[in-house]
Amino acid sequence: MGYLRLLAxxxxxFGAASLGSYLVYLYEQVWEREQEYLIKGVATSQxxxxxxxxxxxxxxxxxxxxxxxxxxxxxEGFDQFAEQIIRSTGGISNLQLAPDGVIRYIYPLAxxxxxxxxxxxxxxxxxxxxxLAVDARQLTLAGPFELIQGGVAVIGRNPxxxxxxxxxxxxxxxSALIYLETxxxxxxxxSLETRGYSYEISRMHPDTGKPETFHxxxxxxxxxxxxxxxxxxxxxxxxTVSRPLPERPLELWEGVVMxxxxxxxxxxxxxxxxxxxxxxxxxxxxxxxQLNDLAFYDVLTGLVNRRLFLQQLEYEIKLLQRTGxxxxxxxxxxDDFKKVNDTLGHNAGDQLLIEVANxxxxxxxxxxxxxxxxxxxYAILMMNVDRAKDCKAIAEKIIKNVRQEMVVENHTLNVxxxxxxxxxxxxxxNLRELLNNAxxxxxxxxxxxxxxxxxxxxxxxxxxxxxxxxxxxxxxAIENGDLELYYQPIIRLANRQVVMLEALIRWNHPERGLIPxxxxxxxxxxxxxxxxxxxxxxxxxxxxVKRSLEIxxxxxxxxxxxxxxxxxxxxxxxxxxxxxxRYGIDPAMIEMEITETTIMENMEEALRxxxxxxxxxxxxxxxxxxxxxxxxxxxxQLPVDALKIDRSFVRDVEHDHHDRQIVEAIIAMAHRLGxxxxxxxxxxxxxxxxxxxxxxxxxxxxxxxxxxxxxxxxFHELIT
Ligand code: C2E
Ligand code: CA
Ligand code: CA
Numbered sequence: 001m002g003y004l005r006l007l008a009x010x011x012x013x014f015g016a017a018s019l020g021s022y023l024v025y026l027y028e029q030v031w032e033r034e035q036e037y038l039i040k041g042v043a044t045s046q047x048x049x050x051x052x053x054x055x056x057x058x059x060x061x062x063x064x065x066x067x068x069x070x071x072x073x074x075x076e077g078f079d080q081f082a083e084q085i086i087r088s089t090g091g092i093s094n095l096q097l098a099p100d101g102v103i104r105y106i107y108p109l110a111x112x113x114x115x116x117x118x119x120x121x122x123x124x125x126x127x128x129x130x131x132l133a134v135d136a137r138q139l140t141l142a143g144p145f146e147l148i149q150g151g152v153a154v155i156g157r158n159p160x161x162x163x164x165x166x167x168x169x170x171x172x173x174x175s176a177l178i179y180l181e182t183x184x185x186x187x188x189x190x191s192l193e194t195r196g197y198s199y200e201i202s203r204m205h206p207d208t209g210k211p212e213t214f215h216x217x218x219x220x221x222x223x224x225x226x227x228x229x230x231x232x233x234x235x236x237x238x239x240t241v242s243r244p245l246p247e248r249p250l251e252l253w254e255g256v257v258m259x260x261x262x263x264x265x266x267x268x269x270x271x272x273x274x275x276x277x278x279x280x281x282x283x284x285x286x287x288x289x290q291l292n293d294l295a296f297y298d299v300l301t302g303l304v305n306r307r308l309f310l311q312q313l314e315y316e317i318k319l320l321q322r323t324g325x326x327x328x329x330x331x332x333x334x335d336d337f338k339k340v341n342d343t344l345g346h347n348a349g350d351q352l353l354i355e356v357a358n359x360x361x362x363x364x365x366x367x368x369x370x371x372x373x374x375x376x377x378y379a380i381l382m383m384n385v386d387r388a389k390d391c392k393a394i395a396e397k398i399i400k401n402v403r404q405e406m407v408v409e410n411h412t413l414n415v416x417x418x419x420x421x422x423x424x425x426x427x428x429x430n431l432r433e434l435l436n437n438a439x440x441x442x443x444x445x446x447x448x449x450x451x452x453x454x455x456x457x458x459x460x461x462x463x464x465x466x467x468x469x470x471x472x473x474x475x476x477a478i479e480n481g482d483l484e485l486y487y488q489p490i491i492r493l494a495n496r497q498v499v500m501l502e503a504l505i506r507w508n509h510p511e512r513g514l515i516p517x518x519x520x521x522x523x524x525x526x527x528x529x530x531x532x533x534x535x536x537x538x539x540x541x542x543x544x545v546k547r548s549l550e551i552x553x554x555x556x557x558x559x560x561x562x563x564x565x566x567x568x569x570x571x572x573x574x575x576x577x578x579x580x581x582r583y584g585i586d587p588a589m590i591e592m593e594i595t596e597t598t599i600m601e602n603m604e605e606a607l608r609x610x611x612x613x614x615x616x617x618x619x620x621x622x623x624x625x626x627x628x629x630x631x632x633x634x635x636x637q638l639p640v641d642a643l644k645i646d647r648s649f650v651r652d653v654e655h656d657h658h659d660r661q662i663v664e665a666i667i668a669m670a671h672r673l674g675x676x677x678x679x680x681x682x683x684x685x686x687x688x689x690x691x692x693x694x695x696x697x698x699x700x701x702x703x704x705x706x707x708x709x710x711x712x713x714x715f716h717e718l719i720t
Contacts, residue, residue, distance in 0.1 A: 020259020
């Protein structure tokens with residue numbers, strides 16, 4: 001392409017340069033022709049003018065000749081006749097008659113006396129011309145020559161023949177002498193000379209037969225000359241006129257140089273014009289590349305993005321089917337990334353994502369494709385994996401590398417990530433399935449406590465299928481009213497009175513019977529249904545309180561379990577308050593149970609929500625306390641009323657000395673902070689005794705009552 005372009009430019013250059021030069025050359029030619037034409041015009045008109053003048057002057061010889069013939073050779077009254085002719089004709093110096101070739105009569109004679117008696121036929125210098133006239137029997141111009149009496153002149157000799165009997169015999173000459181100067185004075189040659197012209201008048205010398213210039217301008221002829229014949233009687237003269245060349249408007253070499261320059265300019269212009277599409281194409285390509293990069297690469301980390309990754313993955317799957325090789329797909333997800341983002345800001349979050357990307361990349365081989373799927377999720381396609389064991393080792397290496405301390409905006413962070421691994425082609429052979437597998441494996445890692453890698457296996461798939469089924473059925477259950485709240489009494493140890501009821505959800509499945517919350521609440525949390533369920537629970541609790549008021553039942557507050565997803569709604573407190581208002585119940589009749597893990601996961605948000613809930617008049621408690629990692633300092637700032645010791649501690653107090661210590665410590669600490677303590681899952685007297693002795697305020701457990709439908713509750717018995 002570039003070669004063709006160059007060629008076109010050169011062709012244009014040479015073409016334009018040649019054309020330009022040729023045009024200049026033609027122009028020069030035209031100009032020269034024009035000059036020649038101009039001179040030619042001058043030569044023609046001047047020659048004609050000489051010719052005319054000469055002819056007129058020489059016509060006098062015919063008159064003279066006639067007179068002689070009329071007088072049959074006698075000469076009478078010559079002077080008067082000659083004088084008459086000279087006056088009427090003009091331009092004649094004198095007229096002569098030379099009978100038998102000897103000049104006998106001249107008019108005017110004064111100053112020409114020397115010529116009388118001059119025998120023309122005997123004079124060597126004159127004879128040739130004289131004889132020419134006689135032989136030709138016609139007027140013949142002689143000269144120009146120096147006259148004996150001085151001056152340069154031409155003489156027209158007309159041979160006169162007279163009749164003697166029936167014969168014509170030569171009588172002599174009737175001649176007219178014309179001074180050259182006089183002849184030329186009738187032309188413009190003088191004035192032309194002053195205008196810079198030069199000229200020559202020449203003739204063929206009758207004796208030598210060679211050209212002879214007999215009159216010329218002072219200045220010599222220039223290079224540009226034009227000649228024109230002057231027909232004189234019985235001979236030809238030549239007038240050559242020349243004019244100095246006026247300055248050329250343009251020298252040829254100048255024209256060539258200019259043409260070359262213009263051609264070069266044109267060639268450059270063409271090169272530019274031809275290059276323009278190329279240049280634009282380059283720009284378009286560059287922009288397209290940028291767009292592609294945007295379309296296929298993650299702007300933040302520079303890793304392959306989801307789109308390109310999926311394309312690659314699809315391609316590799318097909319390739320594997322042909323080559324029989326193995327590969328592995330990993331999903332990686334940062335643990336608790338949201339916390340970093342929320343506490344340190346998005347900039348720090350971005351820095352963290354970049355650093356993690358770099359560390360992952362550094363751990364992998366060139367041939368592996370590392371992708372940022374979005375958010376804090378990454379994916380890796382590992383090529384040529386022989387065994388699952390190798391895969392596991394690499395996953396652990398990534399976990400280890402990411403786990404290393406990293407400094408982001410002057411904060412030292414310890415981040416971890418969870419990995420889900422699925423193998424190709426044994427786990428799946430289509431893209432959708434494969435992605436699902438990796439997702440499930442990742443979910444498994446999270447479920448098992450994060451910071452680890454899990455492999456996909458088919459039981460995970462079974463679980464996933466189960467989850468999906470639950471989700472679908474749960475939607476129907478919500479619509480059909482198959483959910484129900486059970487209540488479990490919470491008893492004050494001091495007086496054994498029921499002081500609160502915990503609302504625990506149940507699902508009355510039409511085929512599978514009563515389904516406990518552990519089976520479907522996590523699914524509901526995952527798919528978002530928990531929000532609908534959560535609202536329903538609050539409404540049910542409110543309706544219960546209202547109903548109790550209406551039927552004058554013993555009135556105790558109801559504790560409800562709030563999921564992290566519900567707390568993520570910034571308007572949660574406001575929305576809840578509206579429900580209270582709608583049922584017209586005192587918010588203090590509802591206690592919000594929020595697990596320690598939920599609070600720890602997003603401390604700041606939890607704090608804000610707890611304050612809002614307390615502001616609207618709700619009571620709040622920390623559920624499942626002891627399973628998280630909250631410190632005393634963190635606990636101190638939480639605006640809560642109570643703390644529920646997790647069932648796992650209570651269960652083991654009989655046998656586990658360590659758990660006993662923990663329970664005692666929690667109770668002491670809570671009391672110091674002014675919180676009441678509830679022990680859940682008390683199933684037997686031993687546990688109750690220990691809890692009691694440790695100073696716990698409230699208990700809840702099968703020992704007193706299982707969670708039951710409201711109508712089956714027997715609080716009155718318990719109170720006694
Ligand atoms: P949780 O909030 O810790 O609820 C206490 C669980 O301990 C209840 O299980 C209860 O039946 C059980 N329990 C009480 N006393 C004993 C005992 O003496 N021995 C034993 N082994 N268990 C006892 P349940 O009803 O199966 O609820 C399980 C979990 O489901 C709850 O744990 C709570 O986290 C969640 N949940 C229940 N209802 C709701 C709800 O309405 N909303 C939300 N978000 N979660 C709920
Ligand atoms: Ca609870
Ligand atoms: Ca609990």
